[in-house]
Amino acid sequence: HWPEVMIELADNVIWLEDGQIKEEGDPHEVVDHFMETVPVPEKPEIPEFGEEEIVIKDLKKHYYSIERGVVKAVDGINLNIHHEEIFGIVGLSGSGKTTTTRMLIGLTEPSSGEIDIKLGDEWIDMTKGGPLNRGRIVPYLGLLHQEYSLYPHRTILGNLTDAISLNLPAEFGKIKAVHALTTVGFGEKEATVILD
Structure with a gap:
């Protein structure tokens, strides 16, 4: 996926296309030839974002362990996400990314804090369970994990x-x-x- 890594690490490279070897050889040459065929995406205009649709205030998730004491998986996150904004969360393993997103979509209960998501003209409090609260918005939320897998029993x-x-x-x-x-x-x- 990263041409610069292939050039740096590989002694020999093959370019596959439609299940066949199209080219094989020196990493610099093969990667350069391949990159000539990759269309350069147009740089989109930076959109103007709309109103806030997700608001998180002082969100915390603490776990308690006899051996380790208090484990602060998430400790006081504040963020606002606007309509049509693409928002990313990055960090090392164990930094709280998955815990934050699981709280955001209602799979993990926060220790404290606020998570409000706009549904139409109404704000839904994601810290309140049940079909009349977060259950109304859960069908509109999805989570794409950084590590994905396919179900082998499905087509x-x-x-x-x-x-x-x-x-x-x-x-x-x-x-x-x-x-x-x-x-x-x-x-x-x-x-x-x-x-x-």
């Missing part, structure tokens, strides 16, 4: 429709799945074959 279509949260009739699900595959670079014919 590609089953894995894909589950990942993009499709609960549609089979034919519409397949249309959306083909669209998802073409969006990431597969041709429509290839996508259709993969899903059959």
Whole structure:
């Protein structure tokens, strides 16, 4: 995935395309030839963000252990996420990323703090469980883990429709799945074959 790493670490590189070796040899040459075929994405205009849709105030999650005492998995996070904003959370393993996102979508109860998510014109308090509180917004939330895996007992279509949260009739699900595959670079014919 990272051409500069291949150049740095590899003694020999192969370029695969459609299951066949297209080129093999010196990492600099093969990677340069490959990169010439990769389209450079257009730089999008920086959008203007809308209103706040997620507000987190002084969010904490502390665990208690006899051996370690208080473990502060998350300790006082404040953040605001606006409409159409792409928001990322980065940090080393054990820094609190997963715990924060699990609290955000209602899978882990916070020790204290506030998590409010806007649903239409109403703010939902994610610290309150039940179908009349966070249960109303949970169907609109999803979590994509940094480490992902496929379900070996499912087809590609089953894995894909589950990942993009499709609960549609089979034919519409397949249309959306083909669209998802073409969006990431597969041709429509290839996508259709993969899903059959």
